[in-house]
Amino acid sequence: xxxxxxxxxxxxxxxxxxxxxDLVGRPVAVATHIVMSAxxxxxxxxxxxxxxxxxxxxxxxxxxxxxxxADYQSAGEALxxxxxxxxxxxxxxxxxxxxIDVGDTDPVASATAIRRAARDxxxxxxxxxxxxxxxxxxxxxxxxxxxxxxxxxxxxEVHLRAGLTIDELWGVGPTTASRLADAGVTRxxxxxxxxxxxxxxxxxxxxxxxxxxxxxxxxxATVRQIGPRRTVSASRTAMRPSNRWPDIQAHADGVIDLAVxxxxxxxxxxxxxxxxxLQITYADRNHWSIDLGLPAATRDPDELRRRCRELIMASGxxxxxxxxxxxxxxxxxxxxxxxxxxxxxxxx
DNA sequence: TCTGGGGTCCTAGGACCC
DNA sequence: TCTGGGGTCCTAGGACCC
Numbered sequence: 197x198x199x200x201x202x203x204x205x206x207x208x209x210x211x212x213x214x215x216x217x218d219l220v221g222r223p224v225a226v227a228t229h230i231v232m233s234a235x236x237x238x239x240x241x242x243x244x245x246x247x248x249x250x251x252x253x254x255x256x257x258x259x260x261x262x263x264x265x266a267d268y269q270s271a272g273e274a275l276x277x278x279x280x281x282x283x284x285x286x287x288x289x290x291x292x293x294x295x296i297d298v299g300d301t302d303p304v305a306s307a308t309a310i311r312r313a314a315r316d317x318x319x320x321x322x323x324x325x326x327x328x329x330x331x332x333x334x335x336x337x338x339x340x341x342x343x344x345x346x347x348x349x350x351x352x353e354v355h356l357r358a359g360l361t362i363d364e365l366w367g368v369g370p371t372t373a374s375r376l377a378d379a380g381v382t383r384x385x386x387x388x389x390x391x392x393x394x395x396x397x398x399x400x401x402x403x404x405x406x407x408x409x410x411x412x413x414x415x416x417a418t419v420r421q422i423g424p425r426r427t428v429s430a431s432r433t434a435m436r437p438s439n440r441w442p443d444i445q446a447h448a449d450g451v452i453d454l455a456v457x458x459x460x461x462x463x464x465x466x467x468x469x470x471x472x473x474l475q476i477t478y479a480d481r482n483h484w485s486i487d488l489g490l491p492a493a494t495r496d497p498d499e500l501r502r503r504c505r506e507l508i509m510a511s512g513x514x515x516x517x518x519x520x521x522x523x524x525x526x527x528x529x530x531x532x533x534x535x536x537x538x539x540x541x542x543x544x
Numbered sequence: 545t546c547t548g549g550g551g552t553c554c555t556a557g558g559a560c561c562c
Numbered sequence: 563t564c565t566g567g568g569g570t571c572c573t574a575g576g577a578c579c580c
Contacts, residue, residue: 229548350557367578369577382555382559400554400555401554426551429551433547485574522548
């Protein structure tokens with residue numbers, strides 16, 4: 197049995213290019229003061245996501261810069277709806293990618309059909325990886341990019357798995373990789389001598405089990421329904437950190453308003469929160485965080501704005517005299533009664 | 545070299561209960 | 563009152579992903 201990992205290429209940029217076919221094939225970036233998405237011709241010049249725009253323009257002076265303008269959320273929803281037409285189950289990984297279980301249909305035929313439909317109907321290039329487990333399907337799509345299709349057969353899987361390096365593993369970041377390197381492990385095959393008890397002392401219980409399941413080829417091969425969103429947040433980084441109270445207040449009000457707006461839109465307007473988290477990062481990179489449990493779950497914008505402002509005052513940021521770099525407000529969503537249960541039920 | 549904004553999940557420790 | 567073991571809930575922070 198195989199599953200698919202389908203991933204729209206340079207999603208934000210591809211969505212913008214639908215209105216600018218004249219720019220196809222040229223180096224294009226969707227950017228504010230940082231790059232949010234870069235086309236493959238731009239990537240070929242060293243431009244990538246999260247790069248400051250100035251730096252991108254130094255690397256690639258002819259870069260075409262587009263402001264983020266389109267409704268990416270809607271584009272992502274259309275993409276997921278398209279996936280569902282070919283699927284028994286879809287597990288979104290983000291706005292623009294998903295694992296897909298195509299049931300009894302031939303997975304390669306489905307992958308080809310999905311790619312064609314996304315191109316014809318949505319104008320989006322989608323790369324698909326086909327393999328037995330999620331990890332390998334994702335690896336396949338990564339290797340097939342851009343605008344490709346790669347199948348890893350079960351025969352190829354054995355060979356490929358033996359050669360996997362730690363830094364190729366999805367879910368293993370710099371911290372875990374460096375802990376493993378200190379223990380003498382840079383390839384999956386080098387885990388041969390480890391049992392769970394020993395590996396646990398290096399990377400913790402959950403990560404140890406995941407790594408051993410990858411070594412033993414028993415890693416996750418099930419496409420699952422995912423639950424409703426659990427948090428809604430907003431944050432802003434100041435271009436020029438200030439310690440003046442009017443600046444901080446304006447910064448905070450902007451973030452609070454955005455977070456409250458997003459809460460109002462979440463869960464089809466039915467979201468409630470019973471918990472607020474406020475985080476402040478000062479220009480010296482020191483963090484400060486406070487949590488507030490609410491007496492009753494609410495979505496009342498006025499109450500939430502008032503509570504958030506109280507937290508700002510309680511933070512002491514007004515009198516601290518230290519320049520503020522980042523403010524973040526996060527609402528933990530209250531589970532809507534029965535929503536988890538509903539999600540666990542089969543779809544008829 | 546940590547540069548952005550939105551998320552999820554894990555871990556460790558404390559409080560509290562039986 | 564203490565000792566031990568187990569469970570749950572909460573909080574703070576870390577790690578990771580796109």
